[in-house]
Amino acid sequence: MNITLAQAEKAIVAAQQKSKAIDTKMNIAIVDSGANLVAFARMDGAWLGSLDISIKKAKTARFFDMNTGIIGELSQPGGSLFNIEHSNNGLITFPGGIPIKNAHGEIIGAIGVSGSSVENDHAVAEAGALAI
Amino acid sequence: MNITLAQAEKAIVAAQQKSKAIDTKMNIAIVDSGANLVAFARMDGAWLGSLDISIKKAKTARFFDMNTGIIGELSQPGGSLFNIEHSNNGLITFPGGIPIKNAHGEIIGAIGVSGSSVENDHAVAEAGALAI
Amino acid sequence: MNITLAQAEKAIVAAQQKSKAIDTKMNIAIVDSGANLVAFARMDGAWLGSLDISIKKAKTARFFDMNTGIIGELSQPGGSLFNIEHSNNGLITFPGGIPIKNAHGEIIGAIGVSGSSVENDHAVAEAGALAI
Amino acid sequence: MNITLAQAEKAIVAAQQKSKAIDTKMNIAIVDSGANLVAFARMDGAWLGSLDISIKKAKTARFFDMNTGIIGELSQPGGSLFNIEHSNNGLITFPGGIPIKNAHGEIIGAIGVSGSSVENDHAVAEAGALAI
Structure with missing residues (x-):
């Protein structure tokens, strides 16, 4: 139940x-x-600093099997997961990371996108996730 | 399109x-x-802790091709880039990092300054960036 | 003088x-x-541990603008570069990393391959480098 | 008893x-x-991978107040300091790092040079150290 390179x-x-x-x-x-x-x-021409962020978004989405933005809502000051970003060698918890599911709804991986506004990052990640 | 040592x-x-x-x-x-x-x-006599900060400011400014302070406005609690500082082995997102452009307006590097107030850090970085 | 994504x-x-x-x-x-x-x-089905090795091989080849295996010959016990692998957050100095040149012979990047014997890794890296 | 920026x-x-x-x-x-x-x-045009190595050579020379190459002789397999390179976030123990002394013979810092053969690296480091 793992994403293939072709996918x-x-x-x-x-x-x-x-x-x-x-x-x-x-x-x-x-x-x-x-x-x-x-x-x-x-x-x-994409931002160089977004290289690491895109990988961290993909990892974060798979680490917790949810969109990264959802975790970011809980990691705010006073939130239940405040500063969870310190774990796992660094999480990125704003939008742009999305789990990838197969036809049976099973999670087989995740996509992370970074390089523009978080709205655009999420839209591009969604296009990638839906292609499978 | 890379800054020279002389520059x-x-x-x-x-x-x-x-x-x-x-x-x-x-x-x-x-x-x-x-x-x-x-x-x-x-x-x-400059602060020792500012050594790493100045380098991280320069890197951050080039990673996203903008002044570091702009990123810091977006990385606040509730902001769209909250805790982006956890990426790229540590960003510094308060003022003092500025991209350096050549005569054609192309970004060829960045300068990072640390050792005083962020206003002073930015002013000194600006003086450096404008010298090229 | 930088490799494009298409290349x-x-x-x-x-x-x-x-x-x-x-x-x-x-x-x-x-x-x-x-x-x-x-x-x-x-x-x-490729080795998971080769993920990091392939990236480090590519970086190492560009760091010193030579095939990784050449550095490995010099980093042996008694060699002039013994334990150079401790620099740059970890180098990989056995074969499988090769600089990539453009048509003018300028280095524009590097390829790193890992997953089999070092002979096979090098052969696959060479096939990739020669495609440009 | 510290090197100045001017020095x-x-x-x-x-x-x-x-x-x-x-x-x-x-x-x-x-x-x-x-x-x-x-x-x-x-x-x-200097090797990119030598950036980190030059800094590590300078640190290594000051960490132990001796030329880096001397440590490298002791860190070989079977040597008394075998694999000391694992300490201090990575040492570089081949030639090119030299302590810098003031007129009274007191060590005030160190220089590290990387970019060519270890003989050349050492020669350039020596020229720098002797300038003070």
């Missing part, structure tokens, strides 16, 4: 298409069910 | 002059377009 | 073809001239 | 002159008596 590359192609359609330049990372990198692409 | 040293000289003019002691770091250190100077 | 993906496709031709399963990483990741692919 | 910059200038005289491209790092970076310069 990961399909997700990256779909994410790139969405990214171009909304005129952004993204870093796109796909991890498997073990939260380990399967495929990655940095579009020409 | 980096020119920026450091200009930053030091500004630092002395406003009676501060600064750590000054210059990174290239790959966010790797090109030149560095710690003025006598 | 990086072309190198990964060529490396995968070679890998399949010699019946191996590889991790393949491409970095740019700043030694930052541009593209990555882990073939289905 | 550090003088050492870097002398090291660069020697480096050019022997047709090499070097990373040059100066640390103070606390083993913290005071000044740094990466010559245009």
Whole structure:
């Protein structure tokens, strides 16, 4: 129950298409069910600092099997998961990370996208996740 | 499209002059377009803890091609980039990091300054960036 | 003078073809001239531990603009670069990392391959590097 | 009893002159008596991987108040300091790091040079150390 490289590359192609359609330049990372990198692409001219963020978003989404933005709501000051970002060598908990499911609804990996506003990052990640 | 050592040293000289003019002691770091250190100077008596901060400010400014203070406005609690500082082995997102552009407006590196108030840090970084 | 994503993906496709031709399963990483990741692919069933090794091989090849195996010859006990692997957050100095040049012979990035014997790793990396 | 920035910059200038005289491209790092970076310069076209190595050589020379190559002789397999490179977040123990003394023979810092053969690295470091 693990994403294949072919599926990961399909997700990256779909994410790139969405990214171009909304005129952004993204870093796109796909991890498997073990939260380990399967495929990655940095579009020409994309922010260098988003490289690490895209991978951390993908890992974070798989670590907790939910969209990264949901964790970010709980990690605020006073929230139940305040500063959870200190774990796992650094989480990124704002939008742009989404679990990837197979046709049976089982989680087989996750996608992380970074390079624009969090709304655009999420939209591109969603396009990638839905391609599978 | 990468800053040269001669340009980096020119920026450091200009930053030091500004630092002395406003009676501060600064750590000054210059990174290239790959966010790797090109030149560095710690003025006598400058805070030791500002060494790492100046380098991280320079890297952060190049990672996202913007002044570090702009990122800090977005990384506050409730902000869209809350806790982005956990990425890239540690970002510094308060003022003092500024991208460096060439005559054509292309980003060729960044400068990071730390050792005084963030207002002073930014002013000294600006003096360095404008010297090129 | 930096590798594009299109070039990086072309190198990964060529490396995968070679890998399949010699019946191996590889991790393949491409970095740019700043030694930052541009593209990555882990073939289905490839060793998980080779993920990090492939990235470190690519970085090492660009860090010193030479094949990783050359450094490994010098880093042996008694060699002039003994234990150089402790630098740069970990180098990998056995074969499988190769600089990538453009048509003018300028280094624009590097490829790192890991997942089989070092001979096979090198052969697959070479196939990727020559595709550009 | 600490190296000043002016002294550090003088050492870097002398090291660069020697480096050019022997047709090499070097990373040059100066640390103070606390083993913290005071000044740094990466010559245009110098190996990127030598950035970290030059800083580690300077730190190593000050950590133990001796030339780095001496430690490397003791850190070989079977030697009394075998694999000491694992300490202090990574030592570099081949030649190119030299303590810097003042006129009274007191150690006030160290220089680390990396970018060519260890013989050249040492020669350039020596030129820098002797300038003070």
